[in-house]
Amino acid sequence: MILFLEQLLNGLQYGVMLFLLAAGLTLIFGIMGVINLAHGSLYMIGAFAGTWIATQTGSFWLGIPAGLLAAALIGFVIEATVIRKLYARDHLDQVLATFALILIFNQAIVLIFGRQPIFTPLPEALYGSVEIIPGLFYPPYRLMIIAVGLLVALGLYFLINRTRIGMLVRAGSTNRDMVRALGVDVRLLYTVVFGLGALLAGLAGYMTGPILAVQVGMGEEILLATFVVVVIGGVGSIKGAFVAGIGLGVVDTMLRAFLPTILRGFMQPSDADAIGASISSMGIFLLMAIVLLIRPKGLFAVGG
Template sequence: MTSALIIEQLLNGLQFGVMLFLMAAGLTLVFGVMGLINLAHGSLYMVGAFACAAVASYTGSFWLGVVASLAASAAAGALVEVTVIRRLYNRDHLDQVLATFALILIFSEGTRYLFGSFPLFLNVPDMLAGPISLPGGLQYPLYRFAIIVVGALVAFGLYLLISRTRLGIRIRAGESDRAMIAALGIDIRLLYTIVFALGAALAGLAGALVGAIQSVQVGMGEPVLILAFVVIVIGGIGSIKGALVGAVLVGVVDTLGRFLLPQFFQLFMDNAQATSIGSALASMSIYILMALVLVVKPKGLFPANG
């Protein structure tokens, strides 16, 4: 086990975390502003991945695919918000869970109907194929490195959007007092649709970017959705900063756990047993992390609104 290997795993963890952040940011924004828990967020991720794969294979351009994924998921998000989600803001969380669970079934089966059950494949664009040499002589896949950069840029862009623009001011005002900003003459319904579509577009972007590493298939959004929930519970629901910290924490702990735990158990067990115990524990590690965080801070690391 060399330090280069550990750094590579750390970068993998960071890349995974950044991807989780794209998912978690939308989820936490929607919860913070509208008070809505949206299980169908994973479906928007899937929509983005399918749109990217379909357009990329039709036009041959990955970049057009990414544009299509942003457009398709934002449009799907806006459509769902106007037809269904809008009716759920004043309902309790149970109704929100069930209605968005119903949306998952509709999205998944609809996608299966359109694209079939076989996974689609999306190739890494030529420009980003191959490795990149990092300082210290480490070779790392350029595409994964690009995901980290994109994630960092999106995080910075979101920070600017929320803290520097008029839309950001309205979003923050909506978080603290929605009745008040409606009284100030701001079209709150439009604001909600925009926020929802923005979150959807981020999820779609995550789906498109990950689609080139994994296969694009129905149901791909659900494991990621649940990890994104873990992320925002750790970070504090409603907080973008919490989502970023939580996402990186979860990404790194999960990746390093899968890598290190089996090796750790090999120190005092035979190989097969160590691998099975290590990987079983590794798959539980982030949930244990979440439980620990909640013992110390029941509202997450960075609770929104105090």
């Protein structure tokens, strides 16, 4: 039971991380109509920039603005130079151009930081583990990630539902052409949305640093899972990204944690571990296939 709760929290932590990435991606998808494979690169850039500042200054907290700033800055640059040219193109060109960006960013990072993974120093206060309920010890850092993720979700909710820019975002994901026809400066809206997405990706990247290694290729690993979240949640829907992100995070973590043990019941331990790990990796894709077959536009599809 304790183990189950612990894995549930791990799943929740992975889930909010997926949400941070998926929220930006789904808005970029839904409003600008661009498939941005380079979203994972922004995540990686946030992680590298933040970690670099953190190790240089010795302060974990200084890494946060550094990571956010770097990701947002690079986000603005690629929006202005590449993404802007892709609005009117078909999906194929978008996939290819952003795939090219992945290659470029990965090699640029290799050139600057090398291939060795680097590690983010944790602040003293977040070391060790705390007892949440009797018997359940949990690292406070992971709790912080969950809290930050939920806070961002709340903030986005207010931004989208209560502000003028949020209104434009909602309108844009429902019917892009109508927003443009009504005289809204769509270009500015696009830049803001892309920058916001980049910011969230950078935040997610930096916060993952102390848990996973910061290394080249970290972006692609999580990118596919993020796309699964976006597609399951429904393109353009923040609510969908939240529900699907948390859901997938928990399902994925649970499968990884418990499937090998279950399989050990009726096969060789080494086989059970290998097969369990692969089936868990397949899990989210299988889930996406099933959801799309039942609801081809995702769970919370936005009209338009």
